[in-house]
Amino acid sequence: MDNGQAEDWLLDLAQQHRLSPSQRQIVQRMLGMFPDVAFLSTVEISRRAGVSQPTVTRLATALGFGGFPEFREALREVVLGSPPHVPAPRHSAIDQECANVAALKRVIAGDKLAMSAGWLAESLPVGVVGLRASGALADYFAYFARRVLPAVNVCTDAGAVDDFLVQLRGQGASAVLFFAMPRYPAATVAAIRQARDLRMSTVVITDEALAPFAPDADAVLVAPVGRGLTFDSHAAAVVLAISLLDAVAALDPQGTQERLDAHEALVDRWIY
Structure with a gap:
């Protein structure tokens, strides 16, 4: 050879x-x-x-x-x-990501995503948690979620997540979205369990259905990661996150349109 x-x-x-x-x-x-x-x-x-x-x-x-x-x-x-x-067969990083995104078709069309969208739409405020490597995903989701939801709270600090969840529940939240990408931080696993103990619905976007914390989540939405490069690629997780937000927005089309219009009215203030 x-x-x-x-x-x-x-x-x-x-x-x-x-x-x-x-x-x-x-x-x-x-x-x-x-x-x-x-x-x-x-x-x-x-x-x-x-x-x-x-x-x-x-x-x-x-x-x-x-x-x-x-x-x-x-x-x-x-x-x-x-x-x-x-x-x-050998796949390039691009080929692998294309396959990962294609694998989302069943997830996006499934009952778990629709159920998760309902929980997040009903929660006021909506909680979003992403620690360590998942922090960027949490911030990305929250940035756009604030355009269509009345209140979105995000936590990317492992040292503050316990207090964050307690305060979130005290503010009336009924659901939390977690991003849990490898390597799974211990603080994320503990936070998922804490959220359930606080009687909030837990939606977790992660890379595999058999993740060790899956039994502690009310809904697990799977977005495979790309492992062909030095660091994991989260392209599929980004697509899944925005698809989930799209499903949330679709549950209140009038409210979504009103909030988007209000946002557009501010665009001229920060677009060059």
Whole structure:
């Protein structure tokens, strides 16, 4: 097998597993080491890749192998002959995102999204929570939600989320939207449970239906993440979030139009 095919095999394998950014960087560096990488020790790979030896060992485990020797044996099989299994077709980051967005069709047309839209539309104010990597998604949703909803409160601070939820409930909120993208912050998981304890409906946008906190959510809306680059891409989550907001707005078309008109009246003040 030539080096290009061997590199494709390693990339395909990496895309099938959830790797940390540092582990993805190691994979990228290993691509330039074929065919030698199949015959190097963890010490030699770590030296060439500029990482620690345990980091290389953890990469092998993250890729589904029992340890580095098993991973190296698979690499040797790929370099010397046939791959140990038939890899999935290689997809570019763009191809993967297109597939992720296409997977939303069923979610957007489903009962869970309609039910979630109803809960958020009835809540006054609406709560939005997104911590760490999910903070940008929460701010993005809240920015547009304020154009069509009378009151939107957002929290992106893990240290303040407990007080935020208590105050939100005290203000009369009946529903909270959570963004929970990998790696799932412990504070997000605890906040979902706290919101339910406060008797607020919990809607969670996350990357997979079997996320460990899924049983604590009233509705889980799945938006797969792109894992083909160093950092996760949340393109599908953005589309799902705005689709959810569109469904919320559609429940009160007259009120939505009035708020949009009021917003448009202010545009000339901040558009250059």
